[in-house]
Amino acid sequence: MADGGQLPESEMIMLPHNIEAEQALLGALLVNNDVFDRVAGIVNDSHFYDPVHARIFETAARRIQKNMLVSPVTLKAFFEDDDGLKELGGAAYLARLAGASISLFAAKDYAQMIYDLALRRDLISIGQEIAGKAASVDMESTPEEQIVDAEQALYGLAEEGSSDTGFQSFLRSVSSAVEIANSAYQREGKLSGISTGLADMDSKIGGLHKSDLLILAGRPSMGKTSLATNIAYNIAKIYKKGTLADGSEGAIDGGVVGFFSLEMSSDQLAARILSEAARIPSEKIRNGDLNEEEFRRFVEAAKDLEKCPLYIDDSAALPISTLAARARRLKRQHGLDVLIIDYLQLVRPATAKDNRVNEVSEITQGLKAIAKELNIPVIALSQLSRQVESREDKRPMLSDLRESGSIEQDADIVMFVYREEYYKEREKPGEHDIEKMMAWQGEMQSLMGKAEVIIGKQRHGPIGNIELSFEAEFTKFGNLAKNYQRQVEDF
Numbered sequence: 001m002a003d004g005g006q007l008p009e010s011e012m013i014m015l016p017h018n019i020e021a022e023q024a025l026l027g028a029l030l031v032n033n034d035v036f037d038r039v040a041g042i043v044n045d046s047h048f049y050d051p052v053h054a055r056i057f058e059t060a061a062r063r064i065q066k067n068m069l070v071s072p073v074t075l076k077a078f079f080e081d082d083d084g085l086k087e088l089g090g091a092a093y094l095a096r097l098a099g100a101s102i103s104l105f106a107a108k109d110y111a112q113m114i115y116d117l118a119l120r121r122d123l124i125s126i127g128q129e130i131a132g133k134a135a136s137v138d139m140e141s142t143p144e145e146q147i148v149d150a151e152q153a154l155y156g157l158a159e160e161g162s163s164d165t166g167f168q169s170f171l172r173s174v175s176s177a178v179e180i181a182n183s184a185y186q187r188e189g190k191l192s193g194i195s196t197g198l199a200d201m202d203s204k205i206g207g208l209h210k211s212d213l214l215i216l217a218g219r220p221s222m223g224k225t226s227l228a229t230n231i232a233y234n235i236a237k238i239y240k241k242g243t244l245a246d247g248s249e250g251a252i253d254g255g256v257v258g259f260f261s262l263e264m265s266s267d268q269l270a271a272r273i274l275s276e277a278a279r280i281p282s283e284k285i286r287n288g289d290l291n292e293e294e295f296r297r298f299v300e301a302a303k304d305l306e307k308c309p310l311y312i313d314d315s316a317a318l319p320i321s322t323l324a325a326r327a328r329r330l331k332r333q334h335g336l337d338v339l340i341i342d343y344l345q346l347v348r349p350a351t352a353k354d355n356r357v358n359e360v361s362e363i364t365q366g367l368k369a370i371a372k373e374l375n376i377p378v379i380a381l382s383q384l385s386r387q388v389e390s391r392e393d394k395r396p397m398l399s400d401l402r403e404s405g406s407i408e409q410d411a412d413i414v415m416f417v418y419r420e421e422y423y424k425e426r427e428k429p430g431e432h433d434i435e436k437m438m439a440w441q442g443e444m445q446s447l448m449g450k451a452e453v454i455i456g457k458q459r460h461g462p463i464g465n466i467e468l469s470f471e472a473e474f475t476k477f478g479n480l481a482k483n484y485q486r487q488v489e490d491f
Contacts, residue, residue: 016120017049018113025110026053027101029060030071035104036064039111047118052084072098126153145350148321194255194338197234199479200466204455205413208338208377213368215407217382217396218417223451224381226272226475227417228340232257233273235338236308255337256309258330260323262346266314272475277301281473309334320366321350331374343381361406368410382407394423398456414457419470421447451477
């Protein structure tokens with residue numbers, strides 16, 4: 001075998017392709033533009049073996065999607081300076097393609113053949129890369145890492161029909177952006193992302209966006225795990241599957257949620273979610289101290305939760321590579337629309353680094369890579385440093401993030417959970433000082449049941465504060481009623 005594991009030239013595999021099938025499909029498209037609707041869900045320009053054919057298909061698709069005519073005559077102007085087409089005969093080649101046209105009904109079979117051959121070429125490429133890496137003994141790349149890389153490549157091929165997207169035309173990126181904006185315009189609530197179930201949060205960040213990494217940080221007892229479980233439950237309980245705009249099956253409301261609970265057990269996490277759903281204090285659930293009516297609510301909530309597509313993995317100290325592999329597997333087997341990790345500092349790097357900052361950098365980059373690869377929002381909880389406690393104003397800032405450089409850099413959104421009530425409660429004066437006690441009680445009254453989510457960074461929009469309600473006995477965050485809403489209710 002040649003250096004790097006590549007096959008010798010005499011043993012090189014001829015990549016499978018069928019130029020005649022590509023010519024026949026393009027010819028049918030040039031003769032009858034209705035062919036595009038039949039084959040658009042099967043092939044795109046990346047599946048054509050001949051790069052000239054790929055450019056012809058992409059240009060034709062662009063015009064058809066704008067309700068413009070595609071024919072040898074209308075395409076001629078777009079390819080006058082195309083060197084590849086000139087080698088094939090120039091504009092006359094477009095006319096020859098139209099002459100090789102197949103019937104409308106056969107077009108789908110030809111498109112499927114082109115797609116299958118493209119997948120085979122990608123499989124061969126992946127196989128050669130795996131063989132090459134395995135043959136090259138490299139201390140920097142362990143067999144375990146190679147298995148993860150191979151699984152990632154095969155997953156991408158299975159999901160997208162392409163092992164490596166590489167560069168894509170600006171046209172395709174613009175089309176995707178327009179589709180996202182249109183879906184937000186059509187959707188009730190005008191959200192471009194998945195709703196968190198918290199109206200003010202959705203209004204501020206536009207919901208949870210695909211491929212985004214969101215960091216949810218806070219000091220202990222602020223409620224970051226509670227907020228994460230609330231969001232997970234809100235998304236899973238309204239999950240509805242249907243046909244998406246591109247014709248594929250997926251979530252049209254809510255979503256499938258994966259929850260990596262690296263600190264709490266799945267039983268503890270489930271108890272928290274049940275407490276919120278049944279509106280029963282979590283300690284009563286833990287102690288079994290329920291009356292008949294509460295037990296009935298508890299059982300009904302448990303039955304409803306059984307139907308929710310919420311999957312919990314409570315394995316401790318997972319390496320980022322294993323976490324990614326399990327997320328891919330979940331998406332392949334059950335679907336996956338949102339991934340939550342509780343919490344970031346408990347994830348291990350794939351390989352030990354010389355310092356903690358580099359380890360956290362690898363983890364945050366890995367989480368962002370998962371978000372982009374699986375095309376889902378990833379929410380990672382994070383601890384804050386103790387320096388928050390030493391300040392008079394204990395509202396957290398970006399600099400309070402542990403190993404903040406890489407976390408702040410890789411995240412699309414950074415949010416902090418803050419409850420002033422928690423700190424004010426610990427400032428309770430002595431009973432003998434009546435004046436201070438009354439002032440403290442007044443302050444506590446105004447802060448009770450309130451929480452803030454502080455947006456410290458947002459790539460897609462403004463920073464600012466979000467006010468939420470917080471019911472400590474149910475560990476539940478909710479929408480905070482505005483003054484005008486309270487006045488209407490009182491009236």
